[in-house]
Amino acid sequence: MMTIRGLIWLALLFAVAAIVATVGGFNGGQILLVLPPYRVDMSLNLFVVALVVLFIALYALIRSVRGVWKMPQRVAAYRARSKLAKANAALRDALGHLYAGRFSKAEKAARDALAVADNRGAAGLIGANAAHRLHEYARRDEWLAQISGADWQDARLMATADMRADGRDADGALVALTEIQAQGGRRIHAQQIALRAQQQLKNWSEVLKLVRMLEKREALHPAVAVRLRQVAAENLLRDRRHNPDALLELWQSLSATERQSPRLADLAAELLIALDRRAEARKIVEDALAHNWDARLLRRYPDCIVGGDAFPLIQRAEAWQKERTEDADLLFTLGRLCLHQQLWGKAQAFLEAALKLADNEPLKIRTHRALARLHEQLGDTEKAAEHYRASALAMNVV
Structure with a gap:
């Protein structure tokens, strides 16, 4: 189908033909060409037409020659x-x-x-x-x-770091990241790769630092950040398990949220108790319980007795018990503290109350064993045997 442009060109061609025919009809001129011994006489109209045809032919010839000349380039x-x-x-x-x-x-x-x-x-x-x-x-x-290419070097280094970290080549990943940092800029993705590499190298101080940085920039899921902070802090604490001063210094360097974590507080207290730094362990446990009430911290509390005197801990636990009268774990802790202080009557009352309120088998087992030891101290071997039997039966259930 002929396009609009084709129709326009056709109309122009007809118009030009009509103009040429009209003008040529009124033109009676002659052209005389003399080239001795030849002589050519023709009308002006024929000369004009011949001139146009010659121009078109020459143009076509030149285009053809040019096309052949440029054929290799094309x-x-x-x-x-x-x-x-x-x-x-x-x-x-x-x-x-x-x-x-x-x-x-x-x-x-x-x-x-x-x-x-x-x-x-x-x-x-x-x-x-x-x-x-x-x-x-x-x-x-x-x-x-x-x-x-210079424009691709950042991409090459980032890809190198990412793939090396994925392939467990943490050192290679950190080398690539060092090159990136040398060029300036602190990119979130680079820090995420560095976090993976530092985890593989177990460089927990760097892991903790990177987690905090990524958490501020909201580049880590909150649950993942909490877990990584706990793992890093736990390993850092264990690395200092032979040096109480270094352990306490690290503990103070942790954020308030980390120090209030029951898991971390329990580990720090356990390590300090093993180093016979029970007063510091007690403070860590009490501070953590003030913010996060947790059964594992209550179980750790009786181990924080300083110098064999459990009265300060009993008083503190009784203050808690006024607000938490139905807490079985707290009653069990009070029973252990009183048992240590040889307050047999109070110990038995607390332990029996804990046994009635206990809603899980592990707590029942521990309470039965504590009561068995209590009755052994009182010389009541029959009741002690009953509690040992009950703890064994509960253990079988578990």
């Missing part, structure tokens, strides 16, 4: 366009295969995309990622090494 340009199109198509295929999990095909397509030098950076990253997923680490490093 062929080369066509081949370059075809090569570029194929390389770009291969690059797109490589990306699709990579995310579809077809890593061998992704690597092959990335290699085809290298036919164009401009694709070297993107194809290198895709090929390296595919080789990494195939656990071909030597080939992965070859892909990364051929990324030479």
Whole structure:
């Protein structure tokens, strides 16, 4: 179907033909060309037409010669366009295969995309990622090494750090991250990679520092951040289990939230008790209980007796008991404290009350054993045996 443009050109052609025919009809001029011994006599109209035809013929001839002359360049340009199109198509295929999990095909397509030098950076990253997923680490490093463009160096270093951390090569990951930091900038993704690498190296002080930084920037899920902080702090505390002063210094350097964690407070108290620093352990337990009431801290509390005198702890626990009259774990703790202080009557009352309120088998087992030891101290072997039997039966149930 003829387009609007074609119709316009056809109308112009008819208009020009009509004008030429009209003007030519009124023109009676003659042209005389003399080239001895030849002589040509023709009308002006024929001369004009011949001149136009000659111009068109010469123009067509020149265009043809020019086209033949530039044919090699046109062929080369066509081949370059075809090569570029194929390389770009291969690059797109490589990306699709990579995310579809077809890593061998992704690597092959990335290699085809290298036919164009401009694709070297993107194809290198895709090929390296595919080789990494195939656990071909030597080939992965070859892909990364051929990324030479200045614009791609940040991407190369970040990909290197990420893949090395994923491959449990923490030292290699940190080397790449150090290069990134040398170029300036503190990127969240780089810190996340560094966190993984430091975890693998068990460098818990750096882990704790990175977790706090990422938590401030909301780059970690709150639950993950809490767990990582606890793991790092636990390991740091255990590393100082032979030095009470270093342990206490570390404890004070922790944030208030970390010091109030029942898990961490219980561990710190356990380590200090083992080092015979029971007064500091008691303070840690009491401070943590003031913010987070927890059964494990209550179980640790009787171990914090200083110099064999349990009265200060009994008084503090009785103050708690006024507010928490139905807390079985607190009653059990009071029973243990009174048992240590040889307050047999109070110990028996607290332990029997704890046994009535106990809602879990482990607490029942511990309470029966405490009552058995109490009756042994009182010389009532029959009741002691009953409680030992009850604790054994409960253990079987568990």
